[in-house]
Amino acid sequence: MSRDFSTRSLVVSEESPTQVFQMIQENEPQEENDGIIEQYQMRRTWESSPHPYLFFNPDHHSMTFLGFNIEKGTRNLIDLQTNEILEENIMEKNLFEALSRNKVNLTENVDALPRHEKILKLCNVMGIDMAHDPDPTYELTTDNVKKILAIYMRFRCGIPVIIMGETGCGKTRLIKFMCSLQQPPGLEVQNMILMKVHGGTKASDIIRKVHQAEELASKNAKEHQNMDTVLFFDEANTTEAIGVIKEIMCDKTLGGKQMELHQRLKMVAACNPYRK
Structure with missing residues (x-):
């Protein structure tokens, strides 16, 4: 990662x-x-x-791994996407056997797992106690699981998140599902603000939306522990004010002055591939 x-x-x-x-x-x-x-x-x-991920879960006693297997005989690290050997003999035999005795399945195929187990993996990494399926219509592929967790880890590390993809490829739906997972089951809580950016979007519009998102993040943090609030700039590259989005997301400044944004407010910018 x-x-x-x-x-x-x-x-x-x-x-x-x-x-x-x-x-x-x-x-x-x-x-x-x-x-x-x-x-x-x-x-x-x-x-x-290849994207072999190993997560140490917030419960401090379990791990989650995605995108790789460890062969029993050779103990080689195998990428599930390409079946290539990423590293030979990555693990000592006694460690492999000890993990196996402790019910750690090192040859698991995530694509073959039932949907509820994939959601449980997501919740374990994200520190969500009550696992639930917020949207049964969303196709939860291994690739989507990896992308959600990669975005979540970038949130935790304070790294700006920018998603690139053609219109309609599922960028907004991915973020929406991730936000819905953090909502308490059975409660309708708004923890995502979608700003559809276009050619007429001004810097003042962006700043106003950031202040609105910060107020919501503060409210959500008080009422619901361990919940992030996400401000999603859709098609961020269509406005001439993209420099303001960059300054807020990457530099945490506005007009050159430091911004003290709520720590539970996360931002994502989506952009379409540039075409001449």
């Missing part, structure tokens, strides 16, 4: 790899090109990369 946090994707829609390398070669001496190209090649996209 730390590698996911620190690794950006290379390819952007308006530039093919050939154009990128031509641009490098035109602007840099030849001896520097190899190092720069190698840096670009190290970067990766979500879809083409």
